[in-house]
Amino acid sequence: MQIHAHYNGAKPDPYLINHHLEDNRLSPESALxxxxxxxxxxxxxxxxxxxxxxxxxxxxxxxxxxxxxxxxxxxxxxxxxxxxxxxxxxxxxxxxxxxxxxxxxxxxxxxxxxxxxxxxxxxxxxxxxxxxxxxxx
Structure with missing residues (x-):
């Protein structure tokens, strides 16, 4: 969440961040x-x-x-x-x-x-x- 706040100036909904991390960035299919x-x-x-x-x-x-x-x-x-x-x-x-x-x-x-x-x-x-x-x- 701090990354988002650092770059965008606002704290996002923690549920949205966790959902995004689990489903996208940390998924086994992610190249990242x-x-x-x-x-x-x-x-x-x-x-x-x-x-x-x-x-x-x-x-x-x-x-x-x-x-x-x-x-x-x-x-x-x-x-x-x-x-x-x-x-x-x-x-x-x-x-x-x-x-x-x-x-x-x-x-x-x-x-x-x-x-x-x-x-x-x-x-x-x-x-x-x-x-x-x-x-x-």
Missing amino acids: KIIATSEPGGEAVGLPEFVFLNPQADPAPDKPLQYMIKELFVKETFRSAGTGRALMNWVIAHAQAAGCARMDWHVKPTNEAGIRFCRSFGADAVAGRVSFRLMLR
């Missing part, structure tokens, strides 16, 4: 994978959501996979405490172990802290790319 990190009491404090892709435009026979991060979210009270860095280090190691040639993810151009965070891992903005969205409902 989610890993959560928690504090000792069991409360989730951060998560990356990712998917493996086989890019057509940039095939690399020795490393044919692309790792696409859909979300990398850390609960507000745990930001700047190393949680995001630990999650990103796990994501990088996971992508490397799977034989990925590259990782891609989106960051809002106004998210200066997020951009600094990405650059701290050696990532570069993709030149000549603009993100688009077409709403279908």
Whole structure:
């Protein structure tokens, strides 16, 4: 729910969120994978959501996979405490172990802290790319 509030500014109905998670994002048919990190009491404090892709435009026979991060979210009270860095280090190691040639993810151009965070891992903005969205409902 905090992810939704973070991006949309409003808390949704918990029933709708649970229904969406169970039926879509966490279903066995979903290509999206989610890993959560928690504090000792069991409360989730951060998560990356990712998917493996086989890019057509940039095939690399020795490393044919692309790792696409859909979300990398850390609960507000745990930001700047190393949680995001630990999650990103796990994501990088996971992508490397799977034989990925590259990782891609989106960051809002106004998210200066997020951009600094990405650059701290050696990532570069993709030149000549603009993100688009077409709403279908």
